[in-house]
Amino acid sequence: xxxxxxxxxxxxxYYWPAIIAVIAAFLLITFMLLGAIFSxxxxxxxxxxxxxxxxxxxxxxxxxxxxxxxDGLKLLVKEDIIPTSADHLLFRxxxxxxxxxxxxxxxxxPFGDNVxxxxxxxxxxxxxxxxxxxxxxxxxxxxxxxxxxALFGAMREAAQVVSYEVPMAICVxxxxxxxxxxxLTTIGRQQTGMFWNWYLFHDPFTFCAFWTYFTxxxxxxxxxxxxxxxxxxxxxxxxxxxxxxxxxxxxFMAEYGSMFAVSGIATLLFLGGWNLGILPFELSExxxxxxxxxxxxxxxxxxxxxxxxxxxxxxxxxxxxxxxxVMMTCLKYLLPISCALMLGVxxxxxxxxxxxxxxxxxPGWWNAAGAPAMVGH
Amino acid sequence: MxxxxxxxxxxxxxxxxxxxxxxxxxxxxxVTGGCAIAVVLAQNIVRCAVWLLLTLGGTSGIFFLLGxxxxxxxxxxxxxxxxxxLVVFGVMLTAQGPFITMKIGPAEWAVATTxxxxxxxxxxxxxxxxxxxxxxxxxxDSHHSLSSTVLGEALLNxxxxxxxxxxxxxxxxxxxxxRKQMGYLLPFEIVSVHLLVVLxxxxxxxxxxRRRGVAI
Numbered sequence: 039x040x041x042x043x044x045x046x047x048x049x050x051x052y053y054w055p056a057i058i059a060v061i062a063a064f065l066l067i068t069f070m071l072l073g074a075i076f077s078x079x080x081x082x083x084x085x086x087x088x089x090x091x092x093x094x095x096x097x098x099x100x101x102x103x104x105x106x107x108x109d110g111l112k113l114l115v116k117e118d119i120i121p122t123s124a125d126h127l128l129f130r131x132x133x134x135x136x137x138x139x140x141x142x143x144x145x146x147x148p149f150g151d152n153v154x155x156x157x158x159x160x161x162x163x164x165x166x167x168x169x170x171x172x173x174x175x176x177x178x179x180x181x182x183x184x185x186x187x188a189l190f191g192a193m194r195e196a197a198q199v200v201s202y203e204v205p206m207a208i209c210v211x212x213x214x215x216x217x218x219x220x221x222l223t224t225i226g227r228q229q230t231g232m233f234w235n236w237y238l239f240h241d242p243f244t245f246c247a248f249w250t251y252f253t254x255x256x257x258x259x260x261x262x263x264x265x266x267x268x269x270x271x272x273x274x275x276x277x278x279x280x281x282x283x284x285x286x287x288x289x290f291m292a293e294y295g296s297m298f299a300v301s302g303i304a305t306l307l308f309l310g311g312w313n314l315g316i317l318p319f320e321l322s323e324x325x326x327x328x329x330x331x332x333x334x335x336x337x338x339x340x341x342x343x344x345x346x347x348x349x350x351x352x353x354x355x356x357x358x359x360x361x362x363x364v365m366m367t368c369l370k371y372l373l374p375i376s377c378a379l380m381l382g383v384x385x386x387x388x389x390x391x392x393x394x395x396x397x398x399x400x401p402g403w404w405n406a407a408g409a410p411a412m413v414g415h
Numbered sequence: 416m417x418x419x420x421x422x423x424x425x426x427x428x429x430x431x432x433x434x435x436x437x438x439x440x441x442x443x444x445x446v447t448g449g450c451a452i453a454v455v456l457a458q459n460i461v462r463c464a465v466w467l468l469l470t471l472g473g474t475s476g477i478f479f480l481l482g483x484x485x486x487x488x489x490x491x492x493x494x495x496x497x498x499x500x501l502v503v504f505g506v507m508l509t510a511q512g513p514f515i516t517m518k519i520g521p522a523e524w525a526v527a528t529t530x531x532x533x534x535x536x537x538x539x540x541x542x543x544x545x546x547x548x549x550x551x552x553x554x555x556d557s558h559h560s561l562s563s564t565v566l567g568e569a570l571l572n573x574x575x576x577x578x579x580x581x582x583x584x585x586x587x588x589x590x591x592x593x594r595k596q597m598g599y600l601l602p603f604e605i606v607s608v609h610l611l612v613v614l615x616x617x618x619x620x621x622x623x624x625r626r627r628g629v630a631i
Contacts, residue, residue, distance in 0.1 A: 056435045131465055160484050167488040170496025174468060177503050181461055193507060200500060 116283035128182030133288035136175025140295035150334035180277035191276025195267035209251035226311030233315030243383040255300035262353035301345035447473030
């Protein structure tokens with residue numbers, strides 16, 4: 039009997055990392071799906087309120103909480119139509135590639151201090167990289183549909199997303215220059231303390247970079263006012279014209295997933311991550327322990343979904359840009375602005391390497407907790 | 416080359432999974448190899464691109480498994496997010512019919528097979544004679560192991576961080592150099608600026624010519 043138990047514990051320690059990985063992946067996928075369900079409900083409510091309607095009120099109580107579940111059920115039982123002229127393999131592949139690209143980004147996204155599936159040293163870069171593969175799913179969906187409408191939608195969308203990735207990546211670099219690391223957990227830790235420690239308020243350049251980043255992120259998530267390639271509320275929905283049922287649902291889950299992912303990046307880089315902003319210490323390091331971590335996660339989720347809410351608010355408020363205006367906004371305005379901001383923040387860091395105001399525990403260049411000290415200086 | 420040797424010898428988080436690594440390696444290697452074969456065998460160009468996407472994804476997965484996060488992410492960003500999108504764009508813009516298939520003549524098959532076999536022979540011969548060196552000693556500073564910091568500091572010629580491994584692609588003699596030298600930063604920047612010049616030149620050549628006096 040004891041031999042059995044020792045064998046059990048041995049095999050447990052042998053498989054333990056794999057089991058943890060599976061649990062982490064399960065939690066992340068659950069979060070992503072629940073987040074999508076919540077976002078769809080939120081989108082319905084927000085759009086309704088902005089248009090002076092009530093939105094869903096019946097399914098699941100007063101606020102229509104279960105409306106999205108009912109929608110999902112409807113989509114599940116819908117007929118799965120694949121056009122005869124479509125390339126069946128590509129038509130099937132497209133949504134999955136989009137979803138995988140969106141999901142993989144969550145692997146490196148810290149929800150709290152050390153509440154992260156994989157604490158990557160280059161988390162920001164990794165997230166941008168895997169989210170850039172999402173556009174390939176869009177192209178495949180459009181091309182594989184075998185329809186001119188979907189093809190044109192996909193091409194416009196791909197041109198837009200690929201263009202907006204450039205200023206977005208530059209805007210991400212701006213707080214990275216200030217932080218001296220690409221590790222999102224470290225960047226979050228550096229902003230511990232009161233809210234003026236957030237990188238949003240570090241200097242004028244990071245302040246402007248946040249708004250530029252958020253604009254680019256909105257566009258790279260194909261959200262209004264940059265959604266002419268789709269325009270599913272007025273036209274016939276661009277690249278996913280031919281999709282129906284569950285495949286269409288997967289494409290939308292990918293979109294809502296990446297909406298939260300870019301909002302999470304913005305939260306961590308500019309808005310103090312999981313820090314409450316009114317406490318001068320890290321919650322999880324106090325006597326609260328894991329309860330502190332839980333509060334951190336809640337704070338992070340609230341901040342992230344607030345940004346998602348702003349995206350929805352913008353969507354239902356602003357008129358849509360024409361496709362040439364979309365490209366012009368990116369290449370003629372956002373790209374030069376982001377380049378100027380990056381230049382500015384570099385000069386700023388040279389002049390004020392330790393920050394301007396001697397407030398709180400702001401770590402300087404390379405002396406951040408977790409970042410290696412520069413050797414030989 | 417036993418996959419067990421590929422493990423970077425510990426590190427952080429889930430990468431500690433030494434026992435799981437060989438399994439993951441074989442899965443990734445199988446996917447990568449299978450998709451690479453599919454790239455060759457597929458007749459439809461866009462399907463080729465899809466198989467290539469999976470191949471590149473598998474390769475970057477192997478990089479992540481090795482702890483070379485930066486290389487893996489760069490692979491995804493550059494090849495999948497950039498080059499492959501361009502390839503598919505090119506196919507879409509130049510296509511005559513809805514779905515393009517390639518016609519490959521027997522001569523092309525013969526040439527391709529010869530070149531492929533020669534390349535395989537070179538790789539196999541060099542692997543056959545390859546001797547495993549002593550495993551890389553684990554660096555004292557835990558932040559340095561499994562990170563791209565080593566690579567960046569080597570570019571700046573920071574002494575302590577000059578890599579002991581060939582992973583970073585630097586010669587071992589770099590350790591002994593005096594600190595006055597520039598490191599690899601200047602050549603790297605020159606190459607990047609050169610690339611930028613090429614891109615601008617290409618855009619200049621490809622732009623639509625405007626006639627004088629015609630407003631657009």
